[in-house]
Amino acid sequence: MTATLEPEPLPDESSPRTMRIGEVAELTGTTPRTIRYYEEIGLLSGGTERELGKHRCYSQGDVDRIKEIVRLKDLLGLSLEQLSQLLEAESARADIRREYQETDDPERQRALLHQSSGHIANQLALVRGRIAELSRLEAELSERAARVAEKLDALSDS
Amino acid sequence: MTATLEPEPLPDESSPRTMRIGEVAELTGTTPRTIRYYEEIGLLSGGTERELGKHRCYSQGDVDRIKEIVRLKDLLGLSLEQLSQLLEAESARADIRREYQETDDPERQRALLHQSSGHIANQLALVRGRIAELSRLEAELSERAARVAEKLDALSDS
């Protein structure tokens, strides 16, 4: 049962960069300003080289990446700078995938995969930590709820 | 197995309001300014009536409440206004507990407990929702990690 290479639909590399900023904004639940701002602070690649003044154009992969940024931001409550740190991963990922596709050197491929794995591990650690904290909070709240319910019972019995 | 009334150490009502703002700030990992600000926007009761210009003084219960505010803020990423809404609960809780202690009317007690229960339920719903979202995120990240690991295996086998 050896893993077949690339059975996946190649999510984004293949999709053409044909969307403009307004469309992307709608698809991601943001605004053009927000997308430009993310680019401004280095969270987004900037649509790869583009002559100053011309329109930005995006691919489906870009949309996915923005969605994930928003998600992480909302769920983890990170600042955009912290996200930038964490997603040194994501912004590198596009490049990594591209280089991965293009190189034939297995040693290099291994290195790239290893790097990717590390990035994902970072995110996982953060998410799991957060889940753990929230679980503790939930337990505490549950106990409080139980306490109150108990008292209510006591009142009903009397 | 009827529940005894008030077996708990009566967390705060009994503790004297003897701490000043600096100490409270350290204990809660905040600053005096932050605490004053929270009071300003109505998140904190304001140390109950206090002659203008005199020092604020706090109890251990206040410290606990502030700690919880910070915790909810950080963990859920809520704005202070949202927290204010959610903690209409907490700020009311002190009053509720006091009134609960003082009244002998079982009907009133039942009402107060019921109210308290509702507040806690709100918080629980929020926390659980957040945990669910984060769990989905974790699952997705895990799968990604697995994919990458799989590819690494494939490379090693070759």
Add this chain to the structure above:
DNA sequence: TGCTAAGCTGACGTTCACGTAAGGATTAGT
């Protein structure tokens, strides 16, 4: 009673994450 540390009340400053408006350029459709 006098000293000093800490606190008090304004009031203005700051950072983040965008919103908004101005004035001009680009692009898709006819």
Add this chain to the structure above:
DNA sequence: ACTAATCCTTACGTGAACGTCAGCTTAGCA
């Protein structure tokens, strides 16, 4: 080629959540 819609850059505005500074008062102690 023309037009309307969208986009571009630049720049200033905004709300939240405090930081910071000034000038003065209070509280605890010798």
